[in-house]
Amino acid sequence: MNLKECYAKFENLADGLRSLSLLAARLVLAYGFYGPAMRKWSDIGAIGDWFASLGIPFPQLNAYMAATTEITGVVLLTLGLFTRIISIPLIVVMLVAIFTVHINNGFECGNNGFEIPVYYMLFLVIFLSHGAGRFSLDNYIFAKKD
Numbered sequence: 001m002n003l004k005e006c007y008a009k010f011e012n013l014a015d016g017l018r019s020l021s022l023l024a025a026r027l028v029l030a031y032g033f034y035g036p037a038m039r040k041w042s043d044i045g046a047i048g049d050w051f052a053s054l055g056i057p058f059p060q061l062n063a064y065m066a067a068t069t070e071i072t073g074v075v076l077l078t079l080g081l082f083t084r085i086i087s088i089p090l091i092v093v094m095l096v097a098i099f100t101v102h103i104n105n106g107f108e109c110g111n112n113g114f115e116i117p118v119y120y121m122l123f124l125v126i127f128l129s130h131g132a133g134r135f136s137l138d139n140y141i142f143a144k145k146d
Helices: 003-015 018-042 044-053 059-079 083-105 115-130 137-142
Strands: none
Touching: 018 044, 018 059, 018 115, 044 059, 059 083, 083 115
8 A cells, every 4th residue: 555545535534524523613612702692691781891991882682692692603503503693793702802902912812912813713714614524403403305
């Protein structure tokens, strides 16, 4: 067996991990959004006040929108339902977080930098481009039946 054939066999084996890795990434990301979403909902008024201090327009409305987007994201990512669609507003939430909270702290997460939101956005772009994978309601409901 030559190198090309060996690599093709390895590639086929690795392809089998695609849906499992998408499932694991969805669950980890959903967990990552869960804590911030619940903290927002636990005192939405204070979040609106904080958003106002950051100069975010319509701070109360945006507090509700961010909290709703995050908790909806938790549910949909966990189920693998409308994964590509929910990725877009979650990316927007991450961009707002980066440019209003984290950007002045540099990259490193230890300094409250924008490292973690960038990782979240990377995951979300992967879901946007690749979907939720085989282990998802998206696949169950919307899989192409050729």
